[in-house]
Amino acid sequence: MQSQIHSALELSFAPVAVVRTNDKPENARQFKERRWGCVMFMLAAAAAQGAQAVFDRSTYGCWGGGVGLGFGNQYKNFPGGEDGFCHFLSIGNAQSESGRQVGEQIKPHFGEDFYDDFMQGERYQQSPQRVRQFIDELPIVDNPETYVVFKPLEQIAADAPSPEVVVFLGDMDQIAGLTILANYHRPTNDNVIFPYAAGCQSIGIHPFAEAQREQPRAVLGLNDISARLALKRILKKDVLSFAVPYRLFQEMEANVAGSFIERNTWRQLRALTKKESGK
Structure with missing residues (x-):
């Protein structure tokens, strides 16, 4: 499954699909049972390395991760x-x-x-x-499914069930662009929320809850400085997460053509950012 948003916004990291399932993927990364690990490590592996990761009730890494991924x-x-x-x-x-x-x-x-x-x-x-x-x-939930899986969106087959959430990682320009796309077609202006939450909660239970709404909203995340520290050590970049329930993701994908992405302000902004970063 490809994303127009990924290429149009020139995102450095692959969008990550979050899937709740009873099927355990083969060769997926997984924490050892009852051992500590940060969910952000697995998000980085999926976004930057193309890896799949799987979690269950004994391998969610830490207590906050268990809550964030929907294990009660x-x-x-x-x-x-x-x-x-x-x-x-x-x-x-x-x-x-x-x-x-x-x-x-x-x-x-x-x-x-x-x-x-x-x-x-x-x-x-x-x-x-x-x-x-x-x-x-917190919208704490006890998943009926056994596993939560992270995988690059491009690894979701066209005939496979749709992921529940798609997570983007972006710099400040790209987060602004994603926010525009989430509000582009809606009659309201509050289609992105930024709740104070653990990093894993911002890509798990918060967007899970949004997915149940008639008009699901995107969840901006990584105001958790512990999660930021873990992610920055791996990615070497300042990013925020932008978790999108799949129904809203489809709407945003349809918003790319004809939007600000084709106009001069966006091009000039990205050119300036690249110049400042030496690219």
Whole structure:
């Protein structure tokens, strides 16, 4: 399956299809069972290397990844339970006796960075109570399917079932272009949302929820600096994610011809960006 958007916007990375399925692809990359890994590693492998990746309930990489990919509320399985996570994302677990005890139990099994964040907090939310509100706002879902698969969109056969979501990675110009295409034909101007979320949630459960809407919206992502760090280390570029429910993707593909992409402003903008990057 080809994308006009990919070529028209001169995207550096391949669009990635996100598929929920009961069929496990052969030769797909997969995290080891119950071992830590970042979903962004797999997104980068699909977008930059043409690899396929597969996740299930024991190989989603981290607790946030389990939530983000639709395997239920995996925060309950975080060290110290959901309360441990609420402190981890905010003020840290060092402030309570139970938190310190859990910290000592996990210290031999995790790296220094995770232990430090567990004890002192990532400080992404003001308080544990605010984190509980954050969790309550998430469109957490328990997938009926066994697997979630990432694969380059071009590897989706024409006669295969359509992917649920298509994820683009783009620079600021390209994200602006994608936003125009998402709003080009709609009678409203709010067809892209930018919720505060983990990087995997912005390409998983948020667009999964949008796909159920009568007028699905695109989900702009990577306001999660932990995910940005992981992705930037691999791709060596500053990008944002732009996750599009498949129905909206089809509409956007139809918007390419005759749009701003054929006009001088877009050409001049891209020429300037290339000049600044030395290309």
